[in-house]
Amino acid sequence: xxxxxxxxxxxxxxxxxxxxxxxxxxxxxxxxxxxxxxxxxxxxxxxxxxxxxxxxxxxxxxxxxxxxxxxxxxxxxxxxxxxxxxxxxxxxxxxxxxxxxxxxxxxxxxxxxxxxxxxxxxxxxx
Amino acid sequence: xxxxxxxxxxxxxxxxxxxxxxxxxxxxxxxxxxxxxxxxxxxxxxxxxxxxxxxxxxxxxxxxxxxxxxxxxxxxxxxxxxxxxxxxxxxxxxxxxxxxxxxxxxxxxxxxxxxxxxxxxxxxxxxxxxxxxxxxxxxxxxxxxxxxxxxxxxxxxxxxxxxxxxxxxxxxxxxxxxxxxxxxxxxxxxxxxxxxxxxxxxxxxxxxxxxxxxxxxxxxxxxxxxxxxxxxxxxxxxxxxxxxxxxxxxxxxxxxxxxxxxxxxxxxxxxxxxxxxxxxxxxxxxxxxxxxxxxxxx
Numbered sequence: 001x002x003x004x005x006x007x008x009x010x011x012x013x014x015x016x017x018x019x020x021x022x023x024x025x026x027x028x029x030x031x032x033x034x035x036x037x038x039x040x041x042x043x044x045x046x047x048x049x050x051x052x053x054x055x056x057x058x059x060x061x062x063x064x065x066x067x068x069x070x071x072x073x074x075x076x077x078x079x080x081x082x083x084x085x086x087x088x089x090x091x092x093x094x095x096x097x098x099x100x101x102x103x104x105x106x107x108x109x110x111x112x113x114x115x116x117x118x119x120x121x122x123x124x125x126x
Numbered sequence: 127x128x129x130x131x132x133x134x135x136x137x138x139x140x141x142x143x144x145x146x147x148x149x150x151x152x153x154x155x156x157x158x159x160x161x162x163x164x165x166x167x168x169x170x171x172x173x174x175x176x177x178x179x180x181x182x183x184x185x186x187x188x189x190x191x192x193x194x195x196x197x198x199x200x201x202x203x204x205x206x207x208x209x210x211x212x213x214x215x216x217x218x219x220x221x222x223x224x225x226x227x228x229x230x231x232x233x234x235x236x237x238x239x240x241x242x243x244x245x246x247x248x249x250x251x252x253x254x255x256x257x258x259x260x261x262x263x264x265x266x267x268x269x270x271x272x273x274x275x276x277x278x279x280x281x282x283x284x285x286x287x288x289x290x291x292x293x294x295x296x297x298x299x300x301x302x303x304x305x306x307x308x309x310x311x312x313x314x315x316x317x318x319x320x321x322x323x324x325x326x327x328x329x330x331x332x333x334x335x336x337x338x339x340x341x342x343x344x345x346x347x348x349x350x351x352x353x354x355x356x357x358x359x360x361x362x363x364x365x366x367x368x369x370x371x372x373x374x375x376x377x378x379x380x381x382x383x384x385x386x387x388x389x390x391x392x393x394x395x396x397x398x399x400x401x402x403x404x405x406x407x408x409x410x411x412x413x414x415x416x417x418x419x420x421x422x423x424x
Contacts, residue, residue: 010407049300
């Protein structure tokens with residue numbers, strides 16, 4: 001779940017970690033009631049500052065994805081399937097925005113991009 | 127107490143050549159504070175001042191709320207220190223070294239020391255002098271952790287070690303920090319390692335402080351900009367302009383600090399346009415900071 005955390009990225013580490021957990025929750029890899037790793041374990045495993053893990057967990061708590069039970073760990077909250085679907089849609093939107101920004105930078109016009117996407121989709125279904 | 131180390135206007139000049147000038151550094155409680163700088167920039171000297179091993183000619187050093195060097199004994203009981211070079215007796219076994227060290231620290235945690243021996247896969251019966259470089263480094267960090275201090279001062283603890291040993295040492299260190307809430311002051315050349323674990327950064331060069339800032343602020347504020355049509359002479363800028371050089375045509379590359387996206391309108395104000403904002407990682411930022419620090423009029 002936490003592969004390829006990149007300390008050199010301009011996205012702060014806590015946001016990267018929170019993002020990975022959000023994806024895991026949206027995809028159902030982390031189910032309601034599942035325990036997240038303890039701050040201490042995850043800090044040691046990823047070799048990042050424990051405060052960074054704490055910040056990621058607090059952000060997820062503010063967003064309503066997890067519940068921090070003091071001294072007892074952090075758990076994924078009961079989420080409606082609608083919430084998971086909305087989160088997936090939000091992630092899809094982010095992916096597309098990133099793709100469009102990259103295309104603009106490289107100078108690929110939108111219709112060529114659309115063609116490439118349809119080509120890739122066609123290649124997968126046939 | 128909000129800071130675990132306060133260095134205020136410290137001046138230290140051991141001889142004719144090198145000096146530390148007007149050094150002020152503030153390490154917040156609970157932080158992992160990375161201390162970067164090229165060789166000979168004064169990192170080890172600063173650490174030795176913090177530990178009372180050297181005495182400043184001017185200025186004030188407070189560690190864990192007490193004065194250095196006056197309260198050195200009291201402070202050092204609470205500080206775990208890993209020097210750049212191992213200084214332990216090579217003719218003692220690892221376990222003898224542990225027993226020796228334990229005698230100095232009332233807070234010594236023997237169980238933790240045993241657990242770390244195990245975790246680091248160290249043979250307690252082996253002579254220290256017979257250990258590999260990585261094993262020696264592990265013994266050094268073990269001593270600092272088992273002492274159960276409130277502050278760890280580490281002088282390039284993983285320099286020159288292989289990645290596996292570095293990983294083991296950092297994992298043990300971070301585990302300790304999350305358990306004890308201790309602060310860490312760590313000097314290193316390994317910018318990527320610092321970038322991963324630290325929440326504060328200070329950069330030294332030639333005995334002076336270049337910058338001190340929270341990691342995120344330093345990273346999010348240091349950018350490379352592509353600017354076109356900028357006049358040669360500029361007035362005041364809302365950001366710090368570290369460097370400016372021609373790219374292609376009228377386009378230039380600028381390196382700036384303290385950047386915020388809201389500052390973009392500055393460019394239309396001077397009749398220029400901002401083409402692109404490029405993120406820098408800590409290493410690029412570090413190199414640019416040093417370059418502009420060295421080029422400044424002194």
